[in-house]
Amino acid sequence: MESEREALRSFKSGLVDEHGILSSWRSDECCEWDGAECSNTTGHVITLQLSYLPLRGNLINLRSLDLSYNQLNGSVPLSIGQLSELEDLDLSHNFLEGLVSESHFIKLDKLKTLDLSFNSFLHIAIDWSPPFQLSRVSLAGCNVGPYFPKWIRTQTNLSSLDLSDADITDEAPKWLWSMSTLEQVVIAGNQISGTIPNLSSTSILYMDLCFNQFSGPIPLFPANASNILLIGNMFSGSISSIFETRHDHLRVLVLSNNQLSGEVPNRWEKLPNLYSLNLAYNNFSGEIPSSFGNLLNVVALHMHGNNLSSELPYNLKLCQELRLIDVGGNKLTGEIPTWIGQMHNMQFLNLRGNKLHGSIPPEVCHLTNIQVLDLSINNLFSIIPDCFNNFTVLASKKTTNYLDPFLFAPTYPYSTIVNKHYGYSSFQWKGKESECEENLNLLKLIDFSSNRLIGNIPKSFSYMKGLKSLNLSRNSLTGYIIPDIGKLEMLDSLDLSHNQFSGQIPTSLAEIYSLGFLDLSNNNLSGKIPTGTQLQSFKASTYAGKDGLCGDPLPKCPEDILKPSPIWGET
Structure with a gap:
């Protein structure tokens, strides 16, 4: 194919071939070129074996280098720091080790994105003076800690920061929250502590602080935020501050496994486009708010492991996009509502460990897409309705309909x-x-x-x-x-x-x-x-x-x- 031939010749132009070893690449028959191996069935070049040839790379004009998802080991070569035109560097998902510091980036003053993530033996220097101004940096799964890297503060154009699973046990620095260009901050899976200030005037749209040791109240976040993930911290108090501002763009709100308490506010019309809500494993009490019925786009509702009482609100039937309801491990009373059978998209229904009584309504069998149906540890007294042949997904051995x-x-x-x-x-x-x-x-x-x-x-x-x-x-x-x-x-x-x-x-x-x-x-x-x-x-x-x-x-x-x-x- 002409396109393959031209691509290979373009590749050759970046090599220094002092002895003319690749002179055979002038012909139009790629399969006869030195170092090229072709498929016997398709005729396409499938392998280049050039490792034994005395060739050198001429990459001084290279702008993007992506060696991710390989099995590279050893240290990051210092010669990378000589690629003065480099703008994007991705060495993620390898087995690289050793210390990475400013000596690796001597001439990389044009670098915009840096991804060294998931090289678990790679140590990143904490305090140095980079020659570049990054817009995106990912050091997830690297050995960055125990302190929060100070050099990040010098990146005045940074929009995306990922330091998840980076062995940081430090307190979050105050300057982090005042970085004016920061839109995505992901520092999950560390042991970072501290309180979060008012973020309503920041640019943060996506925030993942899961599995850390943050404490204090839930922070105010910008009106146009899209994803707030705070799982597995020590946040406490009420969540009423969330509703001081209307959040039309908020899609995911995950606050589970914290120490939040009080009643769940009945003001969910302020989050009209919410897709996934998780308030599980906190200390919420009172009723499940009827204003959940305003969440017409919600797909997943997690309330497991709280102290919620009363009945499932009738307005919940308005949320026809729901695929998951998990209100297990609470103190809900009353009967299983018959309207539950109208939730035709439902895949996961967990009412386990409550105080429900009465019968299993035959309307449950209208949930043809159900995959997980847990009504255990209640006070249900009835026969089991004989209509489980309606569960089309459970009748299938295929995996195509499995839960998202x-x-x-x-x-x-x-x-x-x-x-x-x-x-x-x-x-x-x-x-x-x-x-x-x-x-x-x-x-x-x-x-x-x-x-x-x-x-x-x-x-x-x-x-x-x-x-x-x-x-x-x-x-x-x-x-x-x-x-x-x-x-x-x-x-x-x-x-x-x-x-x-x-x-x-x-x-x-x-x-x-x-x-x-x-x-x-x-x-x-x-x-x-x-x-x-x-x-x-x-x-x-x-x-x-x-x-x-x-x-x-x-x-x-x-x-x-x-x-x-x-x-x-x-x-």
């Missing part, structure tokens, strides 16, 4: 924190209390445990072939375990313990080869445990309780105990 990871541990444009626990949800997983981690977006779960549910397991449960966790334990369910339970072939966790199930364990259960956790204890089951590698691999406690069950891993069944062979000749 953004709803749990979102990756924002400027944040470099990865695989962090955002503390969004708490649930039962494999018999233990677990918390939401980055893989929750892969989960398909139903948990109705610890209620007062009665009746049988609905036959429609067998339609949920994509279900990964089912927990119906600690209820008053009766009847048989449905014979078709083996159709739940993706199950990883099944807990039916502490009920009143009777009859035999269905043989189809042995066909769920993915099963990693099983608890059938404390029921009225009887007969032989079906033979199969999977069911015999669990401990005897899995089947403990009444003495009706037998067979490996329990004692043998009477019919399997061999009688003594008769002595030859006896009658």
Whole structure:
């Protein structure tokens, strides 16, 4: 291809070939050039092998150098500092080590962007005098600390700063908040302390201070801010100051895992375009505000682990874009509202650990996109509605409809924190209390445990072939375990313990080869445990309780105990 030929010749023009080694590159047949290797099927040049040739680079006019996402090791060469025309330098996501200081940037007075992030053995000097004025710098995942780098203060044109996971244990300097051009500040995942001043007159649009030790009240932020992330600090007091100004551009407000208290203000019309709200794991009390109904664009609402009371507000049904509601771990009362079935985009509904009573309304089965439905640890008293064949996503073994990871541990444009626990949800997983981690977006779960549910397991449960966790334990369910339970072939966790199930364990259960956790204890089951590698691999406690069950891993069944062979000749 002509475009490939010209690109390679352009590359050659930047090399010093004193001995004419690449003279063959004058021909039009690239595959015959020295050092070039072509694909046998496409004819395109796929590899250049020039490492053995005595060539030198002539890069004095280089403006952009991107060597990110390789496996480079060793130290950053001082010769980079001679590239006087360089404007963009990206060495991120490598294995570089050693000290980086002003000696690496001697002639880089035109440098505008610097990205050395995720080189965990790279040490960055704290105090020096750079020759450049950067607009963007990312040192995430480097060894910057323990002190906040003083040289950042000299960057009067800086608009984006990322120092996340940089081992800083210092107090945030006051000059940081007065940098007039700063629009994005990401310093998450350190142990930075201090209080945040009034930021309403600054240029900060995006602020990620997650997982630090900031304290004091929630700061005022600019009216045009778009993302405020303050997870995992020690902020305290009320959040009423947020509503002193209308924030038409605010999309993400995440204040979870702090020490915030008081009632949640009923003034959410001041944040009309909010997309994701997380107030989980604080000390909020009182009612869930009815003005949440003004958040017509909200997709995720996290209120888990507070002291909220009263009922779910009726106005919440106006938020038709909601895909996640997590109000577990509060003191909510009343019944599960029937209007919940009108939330047709709902993927994750967690009402766990409240004081809800009444029945499971059949309208719940209108949530065809549901993937996580947790109604456990309440006071629900009813049969389970037999309509779970409506759950089309849980019926599918495909992964295309899985929960958007953004709803749990979102990756924002400027944040470099990865695989962090955002503390969004708490649930039962494999018999233990677990918390939401980055893989929750892969989960398909139903948990109705610890209620007062009665009746049988609905036959429609067998339609949920994509279900990964089912927990119906600690209820008053009766009847048989449905014979078709083996159709739940993706199950990883099944807990039916502490009920009143009777009859035999269905043989189809042995066909769920993915099963990693099983608890059938404390029921009225009887007969032989079906033979199969999977069911015999669990401990005897899995089947403990009444003495009706037998067979490996329990004692043998009477019919399997061999009688003594008769002595030859006896009658």
